[in-house]
Amino acid sequence: MSYATGSIKNICVAGHGGTGKTTLFERLLFAGGAIPKAETVESGKTTGDSSPEEIERKISIHAALAHIIRNDQKINIFDTPGSSDFIGDVIPAFRAAEFALLTADARAGIQIETIKLWRNLEGRKKPRGIFIGKMDDERADFQKTLADFKEKFKADPVVLTMPIGSGPGYKGVIDTLNEKAYLVPGEGLEKEGPIPEDYREAAAAARERLIEAAAEGDETLMEHYINNGSLSPEEMRLGLVKALAAGAYIPAFAGAALKNSGVLPLLDFFAGVCPGPVDAQDVLVDSEGRQRSIPLDPDKPLAALVIKTSYDQFSGKLSWVKVVSGKLCADSEAMNVSENKKERIGKLYTCQGKKLEEIRELAAGDVGILAKSPGLKTNDTLSAGETALRFLPLRLPEPVHAVAVNAAQKKDDDKLGEFLVRAAEEDRTFRYSYNTETKETVISGMGELQVNIILDRIKQNQKIEVETHVPRVAYRETITKKAGAEYTHKKQTGGHGQYGRVTLEIAPLGRGENYRFTNAIFGGAISKGYIPGVEKGVLEGMANGVMAGYPVVDVEVKVVDGKEHPVDSSELAFKLAARNAFRESMRQAAPSLLEPVMNLTVFVEEKYLGDVMSGLSGKRGRILGQDSVGGIVEIRAQVPQAELLRYSIDLRSITSGTGSFNMEFDHYAPIAGRIAEDVIKAAQAFRVQESEE
Ligand SMILES: Nc1nc2c(ncn2[C@@H]2O[C@H](COP(=O)(O)OP(=O)(O)OP(=O)(O)O)[C@@H](O)[C@H]2O)c(=O)[nH]1
Ligand SMILES: [Mg+2]
Incomplete structure (x- = not known):
């Protein structure tokens, strides 16, 4: 069955590792009637963690997609992994969802991955909320977690569900919008009940804030509110919908998913208040990079984006698509704009975790799965006809x-x-x-x-x-002063001999200038026709430097003189002469080794700052600066790549697994002394090993 654009919601559950996302996802599916029984992560049978590697490790590694039908709406929900190693499966879900719910563990406050994900969502201007879970745990503290949130994000969330008690005394949550309580069930679904006497005041205060947030979403509502001092429940809901779509407030929820608590009111919020595709816009770019916003409209021609690719044991390659405009039909054809060729659209599915359900079409706003389209890959744009318009690719970090x-x-x-x-x-x-x-x-x-x-x-x-093994570093070699050399290649073997003489002058160039070749011969000591041979020889010489065999860079090479023989000269002879002339020149030009230096940005909690800094200085790092935003310190430094080959392991151990970093190549810098000697020794050993193989 196909759902209309106005009846679809796309929600992404994300947050720090182990905060209870997969458990919440499971309980949402159970409460929404999508699965008959809720399983625990430990049992290895949850809808979210279904791959062998997830079952074995009891953590999420891949994004999972499932849906719930509630009030005639299809609510697509993504469960995403929490470990920063699997951000590649979080970004597609962020891209496809119109609302993200971040989970926090009520015992631990707002942890670093949650902060980073929050920033990512902020950059996307994506409406988002926070679920403070595990309220049944002894150390759970809702207010403290909320306060931590306020401090880190400089924002004051609006409480949509507040907990009744905590730890062993936890009884359930109060839905402040609908003014009722949901009590922890013995089994099955949570039960509605009246708000307990001693929570009435707090619930009323939270509701006041909700009314204000709702009124801010709409001018006429605001007027109504000012005149009457209150809003009807439906007015409130409409105001909250608008304000949330505009990102004007942050809803906060409490619960204990493992106890099926706080789940039903959350589901009602998804169905009733969360922004959906109709509230969102997407962006296409043309061949010149100009961006164009488009509404998610089912009546326009097809435009869909492949957000993820996965492989299923039985169905083979699966392409996850978000339809942004028009509709995608099974057994049809569409243009793959990225490849500029027609793509057959075979079977279409909607899914409950790894369970696929065949459907005929997906309307704008919906997310589904296409099977057996081997030509499709992540980031491809599907379109109704020929067009240069395509979606921007997923914004993913570089490997570290x-x-x-x-x-x-x-x-x-x-x-x-x-x-x-x-x-x-x-x-x-x-x-x-x-x-x-x-x-x-x-x-x-x-x-x-x-x-x-x-x-x-x-x-x-x-x-x-x-x-x-640890990868080898791509060192370079260069020269530090001017030099020159002459080389004559001469061989007499029976018939034709080989003859070529080349005189080169070489000089250092600026870093990154790489190579310049000039023929400075006046008077025809070497005919023009042989010069390409000379240049080939120089390039061959530069491919393996004289120090450790690494490529040579930043050298200017001039051919200044030479000699040719009327019969015995050839391109080959000049190539060999030039290669040797280059080598000889390089030996005399005070050669030096260069190593790649990376720009590094490290993200750590403040308490680890000192350890991380001293770690970096032990790695020959140069600290460029640091900023502190929302409890995370961002350290910028330049560090030789050779020192960073195992940095992800080092940083994990320094920061108990909480730190992370980005890096990209910046420049090559000279090395000398012991460090250079070691590189040369290692290169020699490598060469010996290679020649033995
Ligand atoms: N006490 C309590 N424990 C919970 C609750 N929700 C989840 N847990 C436990 O917390 C642990 C982690 O839960 P998951 O649902 O796997 O957490 P996650 O956020 O999906 O973890 P990753 O996907 O690996 O990031 C499991 O042992 C759960 O049983 C809860 O409401 N109360
Ligand atoms: Mg999980």
């Missing part, structure tokens, strides 16, 4: 942790390659590449956990034995 891998047995190379292609399709933060320079396949991701899970899948599911 890399490992070099190779199949222990040559015969497994292809199988390993195929697996890596698929893994990188499934999670866009996971990358693999073959580095021709260091001759390694390097896989990289957001942290050790993500990379290790991929390695486990290679070993356990694919049964491929692999060897891993």
